[in-house]
Structure formats: C-alpha cells, structure tokens
Amino acid sequence: xxxxxxxxGSTGSIGCSSLDVIARNSKRYDVSVLTANSxxxxxxQQCLEFKPQLAIMACELSAEKLKKLxxxxxxxxxxxxxxxxxxxxxxxPQVDTIIAAIVGAxxxxxxxxxxxxxxxxxxxNKEALVMSGDLFMAEVEKYQAVLLPVxxxxxxxxxxxxxxxxxxxxxxxxVKEILLTGSGGPFLKDELSSLISKTPxxxxxxxxxxxxxxxxxxxxxxMNKGLELIEACYxxxxxxxKIKIVIHPQSIIHSMVSYADGSVIAQMGNPDMRTPIAHxxxxxxxxxxxxxxxDFYQLTSLEFEQPDFERFPCLELAYESxxxxxxxxxxxxxxxxxxAVDAFLKGEIKFTEIHDVIQETFYxxxxxxxxxxxxxxxxxxxxxxLALSVIGERK
Numbered sequence: 001x002x003x004x005x006x007x008x009g010s011t012g013s014i015g016c017s018s019l020d021v022i023a024r025n026s027k028r029y030d031v032s033v034l035t036a037n038s039x040x041x042x043x044x045q046q047c048l049e050f051k052p053q054l055a056i057m058a059c060e061l062s063a064e065k066l067k068k069l070x071x072x073x074x075x076x077x078x079x080x081x082x083x084x085x086x087x088x089x090x091x092x093p094q095v096d097t098i099i100a101a102i103v104g105a106x107x108x109x110x111x112x113x114x115x116x117x118x119x120x121x122x123x124x125n126k127e128a129l130v131m132s133g134d135l136f137m138a139e140v141e142k143y144q145a146v147l148l149p150v151x152x153x154x155x156x157x158x159x160x161x162x163x164x165x166x167x168x169x170x171x172x173x174x175v176k177e178i179l180l181t182g183s184g185g186p187f188l189k190d191e192l193s194s195l196i197s198k199t200p201x202x203x204x205x206x207x208x209x210x211x212x213x214x215x216x217x218x219x220x221x222x223m224n225k226g227l228e229l230i231e232a233c234y235x236x237x238x239x240x241x242k243i244k245i246v247i248h249p250q251s252i253i254h255s256m257v258s259y260a261d262g263s264v265i266a267q268m269g270n271p272d273m274r275t276p277i278a279h280x281x282x283x284x285x286x287x288x289x290x291x292x293x294x295d296f297y298q299l300t301s302l303e304f305e306q307p308d309f310e311r312f313p314c315l316e317l318a319y320e321s322x323x324x325x326x327x328x329x330x331x332x333x334x335x336x337x338x339x340a341v342d343a344f345l346k347g348e349i350k351f352t353e354i355h356d357v358i359q360e361t362f363y364x365x366x367x368x369x370x371x372x373x374x375x376x377x378x379x380x381x382x383x384x385x386l387a388l389s390v391i392g393e394r395k
Contacts, residue, residue, distance in 0.1 A: 002026075003281075006033035006095040008086070008110050011042040013212050014101035014124045014150065017273045018281075019046060025278075025287050032094040035086050035102075035110070038062040044069045047077055056080045056089055058106075090114035097281070099150070100125045103214055104338050105380055108132060112373070115145045122280040124150035126224075126231045127338075131331045132376050133234045147235075148280040153180055153228055154235055155276035156254035156267035161236070163284075172238065179256040179264070180228060181248040182307075183208055185220040188249060192311060198351040200344060208251040208271040217341045221354055222307060226318020227337075230330045233322065240322050245315070247305045252294065270294060313355045317362060327367040328379045335383035336361040343391050353394065361387045 005022060009015045015036075022029045031050040036043040038059040044066055047055050055070075055077055057063040063081025070077050087109040090098050098114040099122045100107055107125035112132075114121050116139060123129070129136050140147050149155050157178055186205050187195060204216040211219070218224035225245055232243055246256075254276075256266040269275050270292055278289035309316040314337070321329035340357040343349045349357060364386060370376050 002028055002030035004032040004094045004096045005029055005099065006035075006089055006092060006097070006114075007031065007099045007101060008035050008089060008107065008114075008125075009037075009101035009103065010034040010046055011036040011039040012101055012103060013210060013215075014273060014277070015099070018099050018101065018122075018277050019050065021274050021278045021281060021287075021289055022050075024290050025281075028287065029281065033089050033092050035089050036062075040065045040069070047075060048073070051075065052077060053094060054078045054080065054089070054092055056085045058083050058086050086110050087113055090117050090119060095119065097122065099277070100128070101150075103127075103212055105131060105334065108376075112136065112139060115139045115147075116143050118143045118145050120146040120148065122148050122150045122277065126151055126227050127334050129231045129234050130227050130334045131380060132370075132373065133230075133330065135370070135373060135376065137234055137237075148283055149235060150273075150276050150280055151228060151231070152271070152273060152276050153182070153255040154232060155279060156181075157232065157236065157257060159267045159279065160255065160257040160265040172236070172242075174260050175242070176258045176260050178232060178236065178238065178243045179246050179258060180225065180232060180243055181246050181251075181253055181255050182222060182225040182228075183219065183249055183251045184247040184305075184307075185222065187220055188247070188311075195311075196350050196352045200347070203344070203351060207249075209273075213345055214338070214341055217344060217354070218337070220351070221314040222312035223314040223318065223337050223341075223354075225307070225312075226315045226321075227334065229318055230322060230333075240319070245307050247307050249303055250299075250301070252299065252302060268294060314358065317355065317358055321362070324367055328365075328370045328376075329367060331370060331376055331379050332362060332365050332367070332383045333358065335380045336387045339384050339387035339391070349391060349394060357387060357390050357394075360390045364390075 007015050031052045033054045034052045035056040040062045060081035067079040090113045097120045100111040101124045108128045111128045203220040204213050251271040253266045258264045272291045274289040321333040336358040340354045
C-alpha cells in the first residue's frame, strides 16, 4: 500500500514542492490530508489533483468556500475549518507520514500532535524547535517519532554525518565541527548605507532559492541562519561551539561536516527543495525528485566567507539568545522576529528596523526557564504583544 502523507501547509513553497515529488512517485505515496491557511484556490486545485480524504483550512470562512467548491465538483473530500482542526490533522487514522511545512510559530502545535502520534515527521518548520527546544526533542524520544530534517542545511548535515540507522541524532564521534552554510541573501554585496531603503520586494528577491516571503526576508537579514543554528543545536544534540556559519553565495554546498582526521564531507546539489524533501520521504532509500543534477563543467567558482555582524546584526542576536540556555531566549527571538518581519512586509518599518525591533523587545524581556509547553506559548504571546508595542512607539 502507498505511504499515506499529511502535509501541514500544502499551499506554501515547501508544500507545493512536496506534492511535486509525491506526484513523481505516485505508486509509493498517496496524499490523505492537506492543510492550508486561507488560499482557497490553490488548495482546491490540489484537491482536484490529489483527492485527499481530508482538507483543512485555518480560516473558517475559507473552509466554507472550499467546501462549496468541493461539493459543486462532486469530490468525496471532507472539509474542516479552524485552527483546532489544523492542530489535530495528524490524528487522522490514515496518516503514516507528516510533512511539517507551516511557516512560523503556528506550526508548533500541529507538529507536536504529529510527534505524539509516533509518526515519521519531515520537519521543515524550524520555528517549532527554536521555540520549544529540549521540550520538543523530549516528546520525540517519548513517543518514538522519527524526525527527519527537510531544511536544506540540516538535511545536508544529516547526509554528511555518520549513518546510524536512526533519525537526525547521528553518531558524532570523530566530528570536529558542523559547517552550516548560507547564501548571505540578496544584499550580501550592497553598501551598508543602502540597507535602510530596501523594499519588501527587493528583500524577497532571493538570488538562488524560490521561497515564501517571510523566510526570504529572514534570508536577507540572515536571521534564518540564526534560527537554523539554534535548530541544529537541538536537532543534532551539539553545543554552539561545534557549529560554524559559513557564507556561500552560490548555494551549491548546502552544508558540511568536518572530521578529526581532516576530512570534510559536503552535500552538494542545485538549490531546489525537492532534493531534501525526496531524501526524507524515501530515507534511507533514494527516489526521483525531478531535480537537474549539477553540471560541474558549468560551475565557475565556489566562494566562502565569514559572516559580518555589522551587515547581519540579527545573526548576532541569535547567538545572544542561545547564551540564555533554557531561559526562553530563542522563543523570544523567534516571536519578535515574526512580528518585525510582518511589519516590514506591510511597510510599517524599514528593513534595518527589523533588527532594532527585535533587539529592543529582547532587552525589555525578563527571561526565565521554560519547562512546559504552556510556558512556551505564554512567552510567545507576551513577546508578540511587546514587539507590537515597540513598533507602535516607532510610528
């Protein structure tokens, strides 16, 4: 029988890429559940093509519109609406594997539900781990879920570490350091003085990757690399001293692992998210992802450089958040960043103010250890309110 897939966030970039890989391997995989926020047209088209048993929209009004379209086209698909339904999508009895592709903190609860079902989880939502860290990984261990990293960098690290037959927590014996690569985004070579005037359209025009607007802005500020740094610490159970960030503008080497004997193992490929998605779907086997192989005759150069905190101050904030350990630093960082990026995309603040808003929010926060999920969600909510207040004071 085909493996039954639930995609949390099917209308986003990762969700669409996942469906492309599934369509290329339709004898191995079948879509049983699709979820989305409010994009009725795209989710309806996905329902027409993949005919899931269940489709859920976080926006209840959008769910009603989708239900009407499904009924008019005589599709035997159950439609549900609301955030609670999204959070419980992984409980559908026909689901084997979850692709966690909801962007931001909204992905935490539905992904944790998937963990508690003991499913195989393809994790593309880095914010879930950033927010809840050890709490999340403890649930993975408790419920014996299989957690596989879809983020291209973490997937590359996973592929470059010694195989153990288990999930991402590989054997680190002999590993000197993990080299986490990042492109540096669209403004890597621009004058620092010009950054204040950058528009959302410019920030979202990534030179290599086709991504959603929020993660594209995170790439421009390199906050995405800060969040990935935090995620890697939890995912691979390593300290920050074992991870080095390397700017690699071509996005051909997706990350590397350096070993004690001087060897460096890198995972390379064209910048296409279908590669890590296909790797996780079929792991430990390999399947067709529809990705063109690298043409080494066309590669003229591979460049590497150290990140500059003056150009990427958000990255420095990520390091500071980690220094707080379990005191909620990463959770605060993530919440403040989501609010700041949203404000930038709406034209309410300038590009350089993303860092300023996060920093001001950060330094107005009284940190404490987060020992329960309820505490994580409370800190997330309080931080968002504080960040909105900081933005309001700037108007």
